[in-house]
Amino acid sequence: MHPRPDPVGPGQESVWDYPRPPSAEVTPRRVVVELQGRVLADTVRAVRVCETSHPPVYYVPRSDIADGVLERGSGGSWCEWKGAATYWDVVVDGRRVPAVGWSYEDPAPGFEHLRSAVAFYPGRVDRATVDGERVRPQAGGFYGGWITDEVAGPFKGDPGTLGW
Secondary structure, eight states: OOOOOOOOOTTOEEGGGSOSSOEEEEEOSOEEEEETTEEEEEESOEEEEEOTTSOOEEEEEGGGBOTTOEEEEEEEEEETTTEEEEEEEEEETTEEEEEEEEEOSSOOTTOGGGTTEEEEOGGGSSEEEETTEEOEEOTTSSOOOEEOTTEEOOOBTBTTOTTO
16 A cells, blocks of 8 residues: 655655656766765766655765775665665775665666666765755665655655555
């Protein structure tokens, strides 16, 4: 059973209008990710992935991620659309923060432009922004959606949404 979508205000889009399978398009919006006083990523060419019931996820090209901060983490997961996910830890000033991001090193057909890009969990960094707006993390800890004022939910990940 799907919930009733929240009302959409001016300048907003409903995550219930996003496609399934998800869309993945390069966006010129400025995406910045910070941790421990350091800019990890700064790009104007992220890939914005939108999937029904989820806030958008921004994948940053590796060439726009600070040198030497990413180290392959442990574990992985599977997306029915994008394939096998690899997890990434961030190491800043000798301090390791586990599972800050993920990538698809060998993405499924249709998602090839995610290769060499990393998505960051906004709840596992100090600050993530889209065009200067601070992002709020998607609830639940597993999903990495970026909630901004432009999206209306409800969002998968909140309590009671496991069956969506």
